[in-house]
Amino acid sequence: MSTSVLSDMNVMSHPATSAADMFNGNLTTDVLNMTNYGSIVFVLQKGAGAVGTATITVESCDDTSATTSTAVGFTYQASTVDAGNTWAAAVEVGAAGFTTTAGANQAYLIEIRDDQLSGTDGYVRAVFTETANAAVEGGVVSIGRNAKYPQGIQKEMIT
Numbered sequence: 001m002s003t004s005v006l007s008d009m010n011v012m013s014h015p016a017t018s019a020a021d022m023f024n025g026n027l028t029t030d031v032l033n034m035t036n037y038g039s040i041v042f043v044l045q046k047g048a049g050a051v052g053t054a055t056i057t058v059e060s061c062d063d064t065s066a067t068t069s070t071a072v073g074f075t076y077q078a079s080t081v082d083a084g085n086t087w088a089a090a091v092e093v094g095a096a097g098f099t100t101t102a103g104a105n106q107a108y109l110i111e112i113r114d115d116q117l118s119g120t121d122g123y124v125r126a127v128f129t130e131t132a133n134a135a136v137e138g139g140v141v142s143i144g145r146n147a148k149y150p151q152g153i154q155k156e157m158i159t
Helices: none
Strands: 010-019 037-046 053-061 069-072 074-079 091-093 106-113 123-132 138-147
Touching (some): 037 123
Antiparallel strands (some): 010 138, 037 106, 053 069, 053 123
């Protein structure tokens, strides 16, 4: 039996709402449940806004309220060239995260694996802390990958 890539992932269209000044107020995504997935990828799409930047970190959380949250290392990949589908090599970063490049029309893939969570944590969220105060248009989508129990309609990541 063959399976499609769609049966192996769960796409959540808005863990963080799109905005005209997305980093203002230090954007934090919903807390997502990793119990059913081997990894979660946050897809950051930056549109207009050539100056604003943010430091991106990923927090391992103990519950849906993030009662205890710990910044952890993760992997990211960037497309910061304003023409075509040009992606840089994947980079592993520590708990301090990384800062986005100033510029419009960029995308970042931010992946956290379940083995990168802190201790017995089973939840995760991405945090975007504004570092250069200028409006940046954009949004974030999350994708649950490597489903532990593949099925036609994958289990929800928000509980």
